[in-house]
Ligand SMILES: Nc1ncnc2c1ncn2[C@@H]1O[C@H](COP(=O)(O)OS(=O)(=O)O)[C@@H](OP(=O)(O)O)[C@H]1O
């Protein structure tokens with residue numbers, strides 16, 4: 001047993017910790033934690049059951065399907081339809097919806113650019129864990145900045161990140177406005193709303209682009 005400064009006692013073998021260290025913040029960080037790169041002397045602990053074993057068990061390939069687009073572009077609708085369709089084919093999926101994740105894990109984050117970036121970074125890391133578990137993880141998040149989306153792609157093996165761009169014109173999304181948020185943004189009651197007074201930077205090379213008919 002080892003006692004951390006947090007007061008939490010953990011069995012280092014149970015936790016799979018090979019090596020850990022203090023940093024100047026006084027935190028003890030472990031491999032795989034969100035802040036691992038700030039820490040020194042951490043070594044990846046490999047387990048005998050690997051992604052390939054889990055995929056074999058589940059008879060599927062773990063991956064991330066990343067749905068990006070403006071508010072009202074249809075991300076959540078598509079994510080739910082896709083998870084339902086895959087589920088009915090006996091595939092294990094999990095949806096990470098921006099709105100939902102902001103109720104829990106990311107409830108400390110605002111819509112300021114740096115918080116949006118952190119929102120996407122965390123969702124990207126969680127999606128990677130699901131993918132490693134063998135699950136088909138469907139992330140539906142505005143993810144307005146290309147740099148952040150590309151960073152999520154870069155932490156996954158080639159082919160495991162499938163970007164789906166909901167290429168809906170702003171006027172279509174705004175006309176739908178199911179939550180009344182565009183109306184509030186136009187009235188100046190929400191500041192920094194994507195597409196109104198905060199940018200959406202479209203993808204350049206999405207695997208899939210969804211556009212309106214006609
Ligand atoms: N300022 C601002 N800009 C954009 N969206 C806003 C904002 N404030 C609240 N909302 C609501 O939050 C939902 C988007 O959350 P995300 O986590 O996907 O956004 S982001 O990727 O961090 O930009 C988004 O949900 P969707 O409409 O499903 O996209 C909005 O309902």
Ligand SMILES: Nc1ncnc2c1ncn2[C@@H]1O[C@H](COP(=O)(O)OP(=O)(O)O)[C@@H](O)[C@H]1O
Nearest residue numbers: 069070071072073074075076077078140176178
């Ligand atoms: N393909 C579509 N055609 C017409 N309306 C749609 C379509 N997909 C979604 N919608 C509607 O558009 C609105 C926004 O969809 P939603 O999935 O909540 O978007 P987002 O998650 O991108 O904010 C909802 O009222 C939804 O019913």
